[in-house]
Amino acid sequence: MAQLWGGRFTKETDQLVYNFNASITFDRKFYKQDIEGSIAHVTMLAKQGILTEQERDDIVRTLKEIRDEVESGKLEITSEYEDIHSFVEANLIDRLGDTGKKLHTGRSRNDQVALDMRLYTRDELLHTDDLLKELLETILKIMEANTETIMPGFTHLQKAQPITLAHHMGAYFEMFKRDRLRLHDIYERMNYCPLGSGALAGTTYPLDREYTAELLGFYGPTLNSMDGVSDRDYLIEFLSACATIMMHLSRFSEEIIIWNSNEYQFVEIDDAYSTGSSIMPQKKNPDIAELVRGKTGRVYGALMSLLTTMKGIPLAYNKDMQEDKELSFDAMDTVKGCIALFTGMLATMKFNKGKMRLSANNGFTNATDAADYLVKHGVPFRDAHGIIGKIVLYCIERGIAIDDMSLDELKAICPVFEEDIYEEISMETCVNNRLTIGAPGKAAMEKVIEAEKAYLAEDWKKETLTR
Template identity: 65%
Template sequence: MKLWGGRFTKETNKLVENFNESLSFDHRFYKQDIRGSIAHVKMLAKQNILTDNERDKIIEGLNSIEADIDSGKLKFDDGSEDIHSFVEAHLIERIGETGKKLHTGRSRNDQVALDMKLYVRDEIDELKDLLYELLSEVLRIMEENTTTYMPGFTHLQKAQPTTLAHHFGAYFETFIRDYDRLVSTRKRMNLSPLGSGAFAGTTYDLDRDYVASILDFDTATRNSMDSVSDRDYLLELLSDLAIMSMHLSRLSEEIIIWNTDEYRFVEMDDTYSTGSSIMPQKKNPDIAELIRGKSGRVYGSLISLLTTMKGLPLAYNKDMQEDKEMSFDAIDTVKSLIKLMSGMLSSMKFNHERMAKSARGGFTNATDAADYLVKKNVAFRDAHEIVGRLVLYGIENNKALDDFTLEEFKNISEAFDNDIYDAISLKTCVEKRNTKGAPGLKAINDEIEASRKLLECLK
C-alpha cells in the first residue's frame, strides 16, 4: 500500500519502486513505529480529533500487528514502501476504515524522525550497558595487577616502568569518556519531533508536549522545520561510535603486539583466536585484528552521513533515507566490537614474569637515575647528560643499568654511591611515583577506588 497516489495517473516504474523502498532495512524499528503511533492516537483522542472508541480500536489493531511480527506470523514481504506504510496497510486490513484515521495530523517526515529518535535512544541505552560491562572488565584487570610491572612506551620504544593496572587505567578513562558522550548525545536528542507534519506543523489542535511525555521525551521540539530535517543527533552518535571504535582499535593493536613471540606479554584464549590453514604452529589474534579493522567501517558511516547532509536545503529531502543503513551498520558493528573486547579481556592471560623482565631492559630506569643525581645536587641538565653517557656505555657493553658495578657508575660521575641500586630498582621506580594518576601503589589504589565509585554511579 502507498500512502500517496491521488494526483498520480501512472504506476511507479518497478525499478523506481525498488530504488525508493526502505522496508528492507527500516523494518527493524517496527516497535518504535507502533509505539509512536499509539502515543499519537492517544493524543488525537485527548484532543477530540478521534473518539475514544476509534482510539481503542486502532491501539488494539496496532498491538495485534506487533504481536504477529514478534511471533513471526507477519512477515515484511508484502511489497510496502516502508515500515510506516506496512503498519498502516495491515491496520486498515484488520480494522477497516477506522485504520485510515491513524495518520491524521502527521506526515511521514515527522513520523520517521520520531521512529529514528526512539530507535537511537534505545540503542544508546544498550550501548551504555555494553560499555558498563567492558568498564567492569577493565577495572577487574586493574584491581588484580597493581604490582604487575611492565614497560611503558613512547614512540613504541620502552620509556619508563609502569604497571598493568596503570596501563589499563588509561583505557578505563577512554571508555568512561565514551560512556559520557553517549549520555550527552542522548540528553541532547531527547526532544519529540512528532506533530511537526511535513515541516510546517498542522491545522489540527495537537498537543505535542502530551505525546512527548507519553514517549518519555523531555519536551517537543521548538521548530517544525528543524524537526524533520535534523540529523545532528545521528551525526553525534556516529561520531561517538567512531571515537569509541578508535579506542577499541588502539587496545586491540596493543594486544596484537603483546601477543607476538617477541613480546609474549599475553596469551590469547583459544576461543578468541584462530589458526592457519598451512602453518600448524600459528595462533592468530584475528578477533583483535578484526576489531582494529572494523573501526574504519564505522568511520565510513560518519563520513557518509556528513557528506549526505552537507548540501541539503531545508526541510526534508529523500536523501535523508540514507541515514538508516549506515547508522544501523555502525551501531551493530560497535555493539559487536564491545562484546568481543569484553570477552577477549575476560579470557586473556597475562605473563607477569615476561612483562617484568621486559621492564628491566631498555634502560627504562634511566629517568630515575637522573632523578637520583638531582637529589645529589647535580643540575638536571647535567644529570641528563651523565645518564645519557651511562646508557651509551650500557649499549656498547650490552649491560643494563642494574648490572653496572659501582666503579662503572663512578667512572662517569662521582655522585653515584651504593644507594643507586635501590633508587633504580624496578619496584622503586614504580612505587615512588605517587602523584595523582601515577602508577605507584597508593596512587593506583586511589585511582581504582575512584573508578569503582564511577562505575557504581552508572548502575
C-alpha cells in the first residue's frame, strides 16, 4: 500500500478499509492536472528560495518523464497506490530520492486535490464549450438553407401556425447559445487557484500564491483557505449546466424521434446513426436520439448526488468530498459524447421538405391568419375567431383545408370574404408577413442568422484566457 502518511499509526490499514478509502481507480483521470499543479508548485518554491533551482529542474524534468511514460503506456497507474497524488510522488521519490520528497513542501493533499479537480473541471468545461460551438455551427447551416422551408409549428403537440425549419432550428440555437453563456459565467467564477490553502489554514512557508495562480492560468488565488479546500460550487454549477445541456438535447431528440416516425416522416436519419430490429426487417430506429434522451437522467443523477453529498459537510475538508469525482467524471464524459454524436446525427440528417409543407397545409395552421383577415375587414376579433372555428369544423367534416373552400362556400359562412383571402392565407404569406425580430418571416430570419454568425465569430476564450 503506497501511502503518503503513516508515521502516527502503529498498525497497517485493514485491506477492506484501504480499498474503501482509496480513490486511485477514478482519480487517475487527472494525472495530467496533478503533474501540472506539481510543476507550478515546485517552480514557485524555487522562486521563493524554498527549493534550489537544481532541485526544481530535477523535479520538473522527472515529473514530465512520469507524465510522458503514463501517456505512452510505459508506466501504469495501478491500485497499489491510494490515490493519484501518492502515485506521482512515490514514482518521483523512486527516481530522485530525497529531492523527490521535497515536492510536497508547503502543500496538503487537501489543496492539491482541490486544485486538480478545479483544473480538470476547467479543461472539461472548455472542451464542452468547443463541442457546443460545433453543434451551433451545424444548426446555423441548417437555418441558412431553410429560411423558406415551411413546416407546422406546434403547441401541445397540435399543429398551431406555419413556421419555417430555419425558425424551428433557431429555437435550439438560442438554447445552446445560453448553455455556452452559462459555461462562460461558471469559468469566470471558478478560475481562482486554491493551491496554497494547505490543509485548511494556509502554511508558514513564504509561498507566492499569486505566482502559482499565474503559472496555472488562474485569475488569482482563492481568498479563504478553508473555502479553498472545501469549495465544490464550481463543480455543482458545471454539473447543473451539463444537466441543462442534456435537457436541451433531450427535447431536441424527442422531436427528432417524433419527426422520424412513420406518421410524420419529416426527417430521415442517416444509416450511420440508426439501427435495425433483430426481428422486424423494415425497422430503422433512432437509437442515438433515444440514448441521448435516456442519458439525460444519468447526468441529472450526478448533479443531485453531489448536491446531496455537499449539503451536510461542515468546514473544512471532509472525506465525503471524495465522492465528487466518479459521478462527475461520468457526467462530463456523457455530455461530451452526447453532444458529439448528436451533432453528427444532425449534420447527416435529411429533411423531407415536402412532407413538412404538406403537414402545415393539412393542419389548419393558417386559421389565425384567416381570422386576422376578417379583423382587417372590420370584423371584431372575437366574432372572427368564432367564424373561423365554424370554417375549420366545416373543413374537418369534408376532409379539406381552408384553402380548398370555394369563395362561395366562404361567403356562405361570412360575406366579408373576397378573392384576396387565398393570397392572405397562403403558407408563404402567413410566414413572411411575420416580420418582427424573432419571427419566422424570411427577412426577420436573415437578420437573426447574421447576428448568430457574428456571435459564433466571437472568441470569448481568447479574451478570457489572456486576461
